[in-house]
Amino acid sequence: MKLLVRKEFLAEGVVCLELRDPDGGPVPSWEPGAHVDLVLRPDLVRQYSLCGDPADRSVLRVAVLREDGGRGGSRFVHDELADGDLMEIRGPRNNFALVDAPQYLFIAGGIGITPIVPMVAAADAAGAQWRLVYGGRTRASMAFRDELCAKYGDRVSIHPQDETGLLDLGSLVDEQAEVYCCGPEPLLAAVEARCPGVHVERFAPKEITGESSGFEVELAQTGRTLTVPEDRSILDVLDEAGVPVMFSCEEGTCGTCETPVLDGVVEHRDSLLTAEEQAANDTMMICVSRCRGPRLVLDL
Known part of the structure; x- marks a missing residue:
């Protein structure tokens, strides 16, 4: 659907987009942890976590950090997108759902606070015990900082790096709680190393290691077989062959192209x-993702 854009400053380097139905209708329903695809241009689709109130069906909110070294999505949002623009969205989808638990530890780094904000609200409304540890470069760059502190008091711990240094994760991870973490890769990797059951969401892909080799892909619904060379992805080959599949990030982070596997490793x-x-x-x-053997059978 296409939604009307309202854009406002949120923190240093961060803008908030409020997305509403131009005719005043309800926006799609969602739950904490969900994200939407923003179709900024036909060739520029990016995923952003929803950071508003799921009960408010009049608006969807996302926060976007400007990343000059990124792939262009945040620069478009900051420099070209304007109030009153109509923008297509896809979703919402939720790959970072909040599970029911009596106790939570939320850890956010930088713009990773965005999916955590509605999670904190949901945990608080459910009467769960929880705390939030929020790190950022500076206080000025930390979106939602004042709002969270004013609403929840000392359950929110703010750690600007220029004042307190890096988060002391050894003293933070609580094995009795469900741990949710979102932020830059070094933070996620460090938390995963200390808490194997942590729930994480990545905004950027993990580094891919290892060599690639070619293989065949059989499409079970048609019986068609395609060859995937070592230097191309399954998605590339399917797209070139005219096989319709949904995709978005092309980095393995959004889940849009998730496909059932019937055979092969x-x-x-x-x-x-x-x-x-x-x-x-x-x-x-x-x-x-690829194949560890000569052949995969996909439910396509």
């Missing part, structure tokens, strides 16, 4: 599925 290279989900070998992200 997947070499998972995504940054989304848990270790248990990858071991199940029944689904894959065809934009980055």
Whole structure:
């Protein structure tokens, strides 16, 4: 659907987009942890976490950090998108859902606070015990800082790096709580190393290591077989062959291209599925993941 854009300054380097139906109708429903695809241009689609109130069906809110070294999405939002523009969205989808628990520890780094804001509100409304540890470069760059502190008091711990240094994760991770973490890769990797059961969401893909080799892909619904060379992805080959598949990030982080696997062993290279989900070998992200053998059979 196409929604009307209202844009406002949120923090240093961060803008908030409020997206509303131009006719005043309700926006799609969602739950904490969900994100939407913003179709900035036909060739520029980016995913952003929803950071508003799921109960408010009049508006969707996302926050976008300007990243000059990125792939162009945030620069478009900051420099070209204007109030009153109509923008297509896809979704919402939720790959970072909040599970029911009596106790939570939320850890956010920088713009990683965006999916955490509605999670904190949901945990508080449910009467759960929780705390939030929020790190950023500077106080001025930390979106939602004042709002969170004013609403929740000392359950929110603010750690600007220029004042307090890096987060002391050894003293933070609580094994009795469900731990949710979103932020830059070094933070996620450090938390994962200390808490194997942590729920994480990545804004950028994990580094891909290892060599690639070619293989065949059989499309079970048609019986068609395609060859995937070592230097191309399954998604590339399917797209070139005219096979319709949904995709967005092409980095293995958004989940749009997730495809059921019927046979063969997947070499998972995504940054989304848990270790248990990858071991199940029944689904894959065809934009980055490959085959560990000569052949895969996909439910396409």
